Amino acid sequence: MNNWLTVALFAGAVCFSMVGFLYCFLYAKYRSASLMLWGIAWLSHALRNVTILVNTTYGPIVFLAIMEQMLVACTGSLLLLGSLYYVGKSPRRWFFAAVGGAVLWPVAAVVFAVPQPWFFIPNYFFFGSSQIYNGLVLIRKSRGESIGGRIAGCAMILWGLHHFDYPFLRPMAWFAPWGFLIGAVLGLLAAVAIMMAYMEALQAELSRSEKRFRSLFHGNKAPFLLIEPFSGQIMDASAGAVGFYGYSLEELKGMNISQINMLAPEELASVRTLALSGYKQQFIFPHKLKNGDVKTVEVISTPVESGEKELLFSIVQDVTARQQALEDLGESRERLRAVVENAAAAIYLADKSGRFVEVNAAAERQTGYAREELLAMSIPDVDASSSMEGAAVVQAVMQSATGMTFESHHRRKDGTIYPVEVRAVMLELHGVPHALGIVSDLTSRKEAERKLAEANRTLAAVLDGIPALVNVVDVSTREVLFMNRALKEALGRDGVGGVCHDVFRGKSCVCENCHLERMSVNTEGEAGVSVWEDRNPISGRWQLNHDRLLPWFDGKTVRVQISLDIGQRKQAEEALRQSKEEAESANKAKSVFLANMSHEIRTPLNGILGMLQLLKTTDPNDEQKEYLLGAIRSTNRLTRLLSDILDVSRIEAGRMQIVEAEFDIKMVRDSISELFDMEARGKGLLLEFRWNDNLPLRLIGDEVRLRQILFNLVGNAIKFTEKGTIRIDACLLPRASDSSVRVLVTVGDTGIGISEEHLKDIFEPFVQAEGSYTRRFQGAGLGLSIVRRLVKLLDGDISIDSTPGEGSTFYLSLPFKLPATSQKTEELIAYGASPPGRVPRRILLAEDDALSSLTCKRMLEKSGYSVAAANDGQKALQLLTEQDFDLILMDVQMPVMDGVEATKAIRGSSILGVKSSIPIVAMTAYAMSGDKEKFLASGMDDYIAKPVDKEALVEVVERVLRMKEKVQ
Secondary structure, eight states, rough: HHHHHHHHHHHHHHHHHHHHHHHHHHHHOOOOOHHHHHHHHHHHHHHHHHHHHHHHHHOOOOOHHHHHHHHHHHHHHHHHHHHHHHHOOOOOOOHHHHHHHHHHHHHHHHTTTOOOTTTTTTHHHHHHHHHHHHHHHHHHTTTTTTHHHHHHHHHHHHHHHHHHSSSTTOTTTTTOOOHHHHHHHHHHHHHHHHHHHHHHHHHHHHHHHHHHHHHHHOOOSEEEEEOOOOBEEEEOOOOOHHHHOOOHHHHHHTGGGTTTOOOHHHHHHHHHHHHHTTTTEEEEEEEEOOOOEEEEEEEEEEEETTEEEEEEEEEEEHHHHHHHHHHHHHHHHHHHHHHHHHHHSEEEEEOOTEEEEEEOOHHHHHHHOOHHHHHHHHHHBBSSSSSSSSHHHHHHHOOSSOOEEEEEEETTTSSSSEEEEEEEEEETTEEEEEEEEEEEEEEHHHHHHEEEEEEHHHHHHHHSSSSSEEEEEETTOEEEEOOOOHHHHTTOOTTTTBBHHHHHHSSSOTTTTTTHHHOOTTOOOOOOOOEEEEOOTOOEEEEEEEEEEEEEEGGGGEEEEEEEHHHHHHHHHHHHHHHHHHHHHHHHHHHHHHHHHHHHHHHHHHHHHHHHHHTSSOOOOOOHHHHHHHHHOOOHHHHHHHHHHHHHHHHHHOOOOOOOOOEEHHHHHHHHHHHHHHHHTTOOEEEEEEEOOOOSEEEEOOOHHHHHHHHHHHHHHHHHHHSSSEEEEEEEOOSSSSSSSEEEEEEEEEOOOOOHHHHHTTTSTTTOOOTTTSSSSSOOOOOOHHHHHHHHHHOEEEEEEETTTTTEEEEEEEEEEESSSSOOOOOOOOOSSSOTTOOOOOEEOOOOOOOHHHHHHHHHHTTOEEEEEEESSHHOOOOOHOOSSSEEEEOOSSSOHHHHHHHHHHHTOSSSGGGGGGGGEEEOOOOOOOTHHHHHHTTOEEEEEOOOHHHHHHHHHHHHHHHHHHHH
């Protein structure tokens, strides 16, 4: 054996074995079928060298020769097959046929004893042809881009050509070592070049993949981030991330993911560890944008290799709206669950077999079963009225297009049966039909219906038993819906179903001024009410009708009318009306009588008092003066009694008028002093006045009524006091307003006092504390009655504190208004006798009574006036036309022309000129309530009642004349 051949074969076997194992290692890494086929082919070629080495050393052995040829065919076919897979091609059928023929050829050659070199020629030629083709495939694959591919292709072609000479040069011992060595070099060169081409292809593919990744990464509108997993540094970001976060690409590359992710850094580091390990790769994070907004994002983070580093490739998706929708959906589900669980009605969900798959808490409470127990039951287990199986019940529900509503009876856990209302509908859950039942316990409603039926029966019995007439009418249609028994008997028929105007009025059309038209329901829902009376044209009875609008069944509005027979009341009212007319007639007759009596009494009194006052001016002696004073006092007393009677009559008739005007309270005090001081001193009494400093001097109120009240109280105090003091105090009570005050006036005396038994009646008319026939004090008992009624008219209060034998104190509280500005009290200028050189004022006196005319004329003349008299209005008008006068004193009741007609004629005369505005004072015996106002309304300027006091007459005359001067 040639030693160089052994060395060449052995070296080739070792080298090809190493190359084969290297390809297998690469296959283990890259999992390429081409690498696997190439690796097996190089190992097969190494085994072929070992076979040749053994056969040349220990042979020739036929089996080893056959094995060598088969290994040659396998090596060639595997190398070509690997290259075809490498370039992405599939071998055709003829290739496998050629491989099969090459593998079977050695066996056939041994069987047919084919001699050398023909034994070797087919397989080596197959090998050579396949590698030439293999080389062409690799060169075409490289396309001038892969150096390894071109070297491998050329080496394969040379190696394939070299195998054509194997059958011929192998038998030459001197050439065999060099042939195997050349083949080994070419084969190894091809193996290394193929590996180099594969690596270049991998590098090119990696470059293309990286280019595609970069293109996809940076050009994608979706937010992508490359993150260093250990530090969290952002290594790169896509254009979508730039647009989403609002940072520039350079800003993002300089940031840490913790500046965006709102999680704590420690938690965020653990999340990156999970993503890097592949244990979890999908996360929900809150990410903060550059503008401060926080978005909820879904991040899918997977590890990727970039160069020698492993990074986290994170795909970011804004799921804020989706997350909010999920949260809203969760809240909606929770609300729905809460509604279902807290629903008052029991809710059951049954499958198509009738078995319960879901129940709510109300179902547990209603049946007494626990939820777990109900879920193990079906519809017939709780429905005591059902004769069907659960599946049949569900089927009936499913066949109903709109569901079913029916009443039934259910059975509780304790066996009790209770009424229910079931509303069932069909539902599809995940494509499977179910029955949903809502069950309401009717126990309370049934009990209420029973009680309502009893109440209705009771109400019907009550309505039929009462004497009132009751009916119910539909407002919109006027149909009579109900009539009680009394109404049916009163009308003689049952009018239910008819219209109200026909049934109750016998009319064919709607009544005029129908009460239904005027009644309405207000916005607050309270029913309108109408109460009215009428005589029913059918029954002829007077009725009091009480109508009320109420809501009725089915949304109707009805009028409920209750009518009472008021015939007896009408008779009583008629009798009362007649009595009232008679009383009013009697009262009017009384008023006329009082007016006439007042006039007839005052006229002679005026003459008597006037003559007495004139007689007093004739220088009588002391005895005559005493007689005159007594006569004047009696006349004044009779005048006051007459005035008191008239005041009581006016107050009772409600015709006493309150006239408010501004007055000076000091003048009231002075008038009391002037009137009562002489009388008090005559009885040895001390008349005292005490006034608070804070009491306003000027007030607004009815001064006349105040004087009348105080005159009565002070007069009574002097009358019933024999010794001691009469004290009048006035003070201001606390006030709540700046525009009004309340004044407390007390009138106290040290007189006889009033016993407890008489105090309760002291303010009644015609009542005196001393009621025996041996009375020491005169009076009719009207003063305090008038005082109390006047105080009430003035909105005041009066009370009394009295001790028999010690005296009495009257407490009078009256309201007054305050004037807007303070004014000084005007002093009266009493002219009396005209001062020297002054022309007397001319007065025209119109008076039909000769005595009254004489007395009045003499009093005025003694007071310094010039007087002309006329006995009727016609003559007064004629005198005024002919002469000039400063004032007219006009009696009212006169013959020919009365005072009122004469006044109107003067005021309306165009002939009189400026005389038509002459002051006219009514001087009359008409002193009833309203007389003064009537006379002033006719055109008169003032009023004085008979009998006339001289001083009062002069005061009125001067006041009117002064007013005239102010106007002029």
